[in-house]
Amino acid sequence: MPMTSTFLGDRERALLAAVGCGLRDDEIAALLAVPEAVVAERLAGLLSRLGLRDRPAAIVHAFDRGLVLPGRGPRSGPAEAAVGGPAAGAAAGGPVAGAAGAATGGPAARIRVSVLGPLEVRRDGRPLGPGHLRRQAVLAALALGGGRTLSRTELLEGVWGTEPPAANVVPVYVYRLRRVLGGGDGDPEALIARDRHGYRLVAGAFDVDAVRMEELAGRAGAAERAGGAAEAVRLYGRALGLFRGEPLAGLPGPLAERERLRLTERRIVLARRRAELLGRLGRSAEAVAELSALFAAHPLNEQVAALLMRALCREGRRGDAAAVFDRASRRLAEDLGVAPGGMLRRTRRLVLCGDGTGPGPVPVPAPGAGQEAKERSSRGIRSLRSASQHQALCPPLQLVPQADPSP
Numbered sequence: 300m301p302m303t304s305t306f307l308g309d310r311e312r313a314l315l316a317a318v319g320c321g322l323r324d325d326e327i328a329a330l331l332a333v334p335e336a337v338v339a340e341r342l343a344g345l346l347s348r349l350g351l352r353d354r355p356a357a358i359v360h361a362f363d364r365g366l367v368l369p370g371r372g373p374r375s376g377p378a379e380a381a382v383g384g385p386a387a388g389a390a391a392g393g394p395v396a397g398a399a400g401a402a403t404g405g406p407a408a409r410i411r412v413s414v415l416g417p418l419e420v421r422r423d424g425r426p427l428g429p430g431h432l433r434r435q436a437v438l439a440a441l442a443l444g445g446g447r448t449l450s451r452t453e454l455l456e457g458v459w460g461t462e463p464p465a466a467n468v469v470p471v472y473v474y475r476l477r478r479v480l481g482g483g484d485g486d487p488e489a490l491i492a493r494d495r496h497g498y499r500l501v502a503g504a505f506d507v508d509a510v511r512m513e514e515l516a517g518r519a520g521a522a523e524r525a526g527g528a529a530e531a532v533r534l535y536g537r538a539l540g541l542f543r544g545e546p547l548a549g550l551p552g553p554l555a556e557r558e559r560l561r562l563t564e565r566r567i568v569l570a571r572r573r574a575e576l577l578g579r580l581g582r583s584a585e586a587v588a589e590l591s592a593l594f595a596a597h598p599l600n601e602q603v604a605a606l607l608m609r610a611l612c613r614e615g616r617r618g619d620a621a622a623v624f625d626r627a628s629r630r631l632a633e634d635l636g637v638a639p640g641g642m643l644r645r646t647r648r649l650v651l652c653g654d655g656t657g658p659g660p661v662p663v664p665a666p667g668a669g670q671e672a673k674e675r676s677s678r679g680i681r682s683l684r685s686a687s688q689h690q691a692l693c694p695p696l697q698l699v700p701q702a703d704p705s706p
Contacts, residue, residue, distance in 0.1 A: 319361025416543025450497035457554030
């Protein structure tokens with residue numbers, strides 16, 4: 300069983316800390332006052348005992364175990380020698396710290412993580428590059444964790460699914476994310492904390508747009524229940540304005556796929572609520588414009604189609620409302636192989652009878668139909684995503700007219 304750094308002796312901890320600082324064998328030999336050949340021999344034995352594959356893995360392990368802090372070490376400044384060098388700190392069992400490490404870092408800067416579209420990360424307004432897609436997916440998982448600690452197993456399964464890497468790369472990814480997010484300064488756990496259960500984002504250090512969206516939606520719901528329809532419309536609009544396209548666009552892994560579907564469905568629900576309130580406030584033209592855009596993006600969502608039909612009726616456009624039903628029916632049949640559900644059919648009957656112009660909500664689905672409607676909506680989102688990805692990979696053929704051959 301591999302040994303953790305907790306059970307290492309002082310000499311081994313000093314060696315691991317020096318490796319973590321990026322020192323060469325000759326520099327470590329001078330630091331620890333041993334021959335260079337002894338350094339190589341001890342390092343090989345240490346890697347074997349810890350179950351580490353190579354020197355880079357040892358560097359990551361040293362950071363992960365807190366033996367080395369970014370920006371604190373032999374290369375941090377010339378005043379190091381005056382305080383006895385890093386070996387003293389490592390031999391005492393604490394993190395490697397030089398003169399620069401005597402002072403603790405200030406409070407972490409506010410970092411904005413945007414997941415309601417392609418992943419974006421900003422620190423003090425400046426964009427940061429979190430790295431390749433898998434590393435971005437790890438950060439997205441932590442950002443959507445709600446402050447909960449995610450284990451290495453959860454992150455491996457959520458980001459890599461059924462094809463995990465041969466080595467446990469999660470500590471490496473977290474180490475690199477810490478460097479990117481913190482700029483290499485201060486305590487590495489000031490942003491991404493680690494305990495025996497796994498990793499989590501430190502509360503207060505991050506501003507995640509999905510969290511802000513839910514806060515605004517909660518305030519909108521409270522305003523709606525209190526009778527403040529206009530205020531609810533405004534707050535729903537602010538929540539929807541945080542979306543910048545498909546959530547987590549392009550990120551791999553089962554967790555990103557689940558969150559993509561959940562956040563897309565959440566966006567549809569908020570848009571529906573806002574459109575219903577616009578209709579009740581007599582702002583039918585705005586409702587038609589917003590629902591038309593929503594229906595164009597989600598033509599398989601029957602509740603959106605029903606809302607649009609009623610909004611069009613309120614504008615006196617019964618023919619357009621019937622056309623929406625026809626388009627929805629055709630897409631449901633072509634994409635999902637199903638007929639319109641009971642709610643959409645009832646809305647059509649109301650439209651044909653001239654009863655679809657009232658300010659009331661969409662007809663309530665029959666008992667037991669709620670889960671079916673949700674499943675049909677989820678299937679529709681997946682179908683549209685698959686079609687979009689196929690079109691991106693296999694665009695339609697462009698036929699170029701050819702000149703008639705010469706006689």
